[in-house]
Amino acid sequence: MTFRLRAAVFSDVGPHRDANQDAAFAASWGAAVADGVGGGPAGDLASAALVHRLVAGGSDVGDADELEVRIRGANWDLGAHVRRDPTLAGMATTFTCLWLDRHGGLLLAHTGDSRAYLLRDGHLIRQTRDDSYVQVLVDQGIVSAADAMSHPRRNIITASLRGDDTDHVRVVDRLPVEGDRWLLCSDGVSDYLPDDVIADLVGIDVEVDAAAQLIVSAALEAGSRDNVTAVVCDVERGAPGVEEPSWAGAAADRFAGDLSGLAG
Structure with missing residues (x-):
């Protein structure tokens, strides 16, 4: 059985x-x-x-190992910008990704504190663990999950992609199930909702584009002081296409239609 994603993205720079x-x-x-590291x-x-x-x-990826190699290649190109222009040293980004492999499986890649959530049968389950200082405090029982949202050091991350060979990204297999709804979001959403x-918003019976906009709007109304981005993906039967993606945020502003300037 093959699956495809009905997916939409919405992003707002925030006030x-x-x-x-x-x-x-x-x-x-x-x-x-x-999410570029602040x-x-x-x-x-x-x-x-x-x-x-x-x-x-x-779009063609065979398995988790192949996707990890692809991500590491993209990360190497990120480092090429720094090697070409040393004033960029220290630039980095978080990364959370869903990808359908050629065998009908679903891959989840993650590093940093942007998140992936899965809504299945009405239950929302977070699928990623934040690579952050505060998450370590939560794991140790020093800070509660509720207090973590307002902790003054919540934006300190412990992993990201910087173009360095030592950068770490986790890629795991996830079972695609028809009717699942996935949310990928930056911390401009998860730090404020x-x-x-989030479960209530993702569970609203609307199309993915409306759901993504609802989540971004709710984060802004909650007082988000960051950029706010949400991608909503519904898993459905059928073969994925080979279409050009919909881009948002900095990805819509940079390199549009021209990838020649990406590598150093």
Whole structure:
């Protein structure tokens, strides 16, 4: 049995930021959110360059190992920007991605603190663990999950993609089930909307484009001070296409239609 994604992406720079450092795409064969790391240089370049280079390799991926190699290749190209322009040293991005492999399986890749959620049979389950300082405190029982959302050091991440050979990304197999709904989002959503609110929004019976816009709007209404990005994907039967993805955020602003400037 083959599956495809009915996917849509929506992103907003937010009222407190001058530039959108989130980059995202949505297609019938894959979707991703990357969030340029704040406090470093050129976060928008880091996120946009990574996702565009990844997509430039084509939609066909065989398994988790092959996707990891593709991500590492895109990450190497990210490092090429730094090697070409040392003023970019320190630029980095989080990354969370869904990808359908050629055998009908579903792959989930993640590093950093953007998130993936799965809604199945009315139950929302977070599918990624934040690579963050505060998540370590939660794991150790020092900080509660509820308090983590307002912790003053919640934005300190412990893993990202920086173009370095030592960067780590996890790629795991997930079972695709018809009727599943996935949400990928930047921390501009998850830092301001509790999981129960996200569950209510994702569970609304609307098309994926409306759902993505609802989530972004809710995060902005909750006072998000970050860029806000959501990708909503419904799993359905059928073969994925080979269409050009829908781009959002920095990915829509940089390299549109021209990937020649991505590698150093």
